[in-house]
Amino acid sequence: MSSEAAVPVTAMRPIDKDTVHRLCAGQVIVDLATSVKELLENSLDAESTHVEIKLKDSGLSSITVVDNGHGISEDNFATLCRKHWTSKISSFEDLEDVSTFGF
Numbered sequence: 457m458s459s460e461a462a463v464p465v466t467a468m469r470p471i472d473k474d475t476v477h478r479l480c481a482g483q484v485i486v487d488l489a490t491s492v493k494e495l496l497e498n499s500l501d502a503e504s505t506h507v508e509i510k511l512k513d514s515g516l517s518s519i520t521v522v523d524n525g526h527g528i529s530e531d532n533f534a535t536l537c538r539k540h541w542t543s544k545i546s547s548f549e550d551l552e553d554v555s556t557f558g559f
Contacts, residue, residue, distance in 0.1 A: 468535035468542065476540045476546045488515045499523040 492509060499507045502525025512518040528536060535541050 466529065466532075468532045468538070470538070471542060472547060478548045479520045488519075491515070492518060493522045495519065499525055502526050 488511075492511075492515070496507060496509065499521060502523065504523035504525035507521065507523045510518075510520040510522075512520070
């Protein structure tokens with residue numbers, strides 16, 4: 457049995473290199489509006505009913521998002537900011553089944 461089979465669906469895990477290359481072509485943050493949109497979508501994916509977005513110096517110094525969503529489990533904190541890790545897909549084909557804004 458592979459270690460991936462034992463990983464819970466909501467656990468963060470790496471995406472394979474082929475999928476990373478296919479996704480990166482369309483996932484580029486080019487401006488402030490796109491950054492804020494991505495953060496808002498994260499809040500909506502977390503089932504938030506209240507979202508507050510604050511920009512400091514028009515977003516140049518910081519962007520703060522506070523919401524009442526369920527967020528990320530503490531079990532995933534160690535892998536949260538790892539490059540090319542996610543809890544929603546393992547391969548490019550999994551995108552067909554994603555029912556959230558982000559993956």
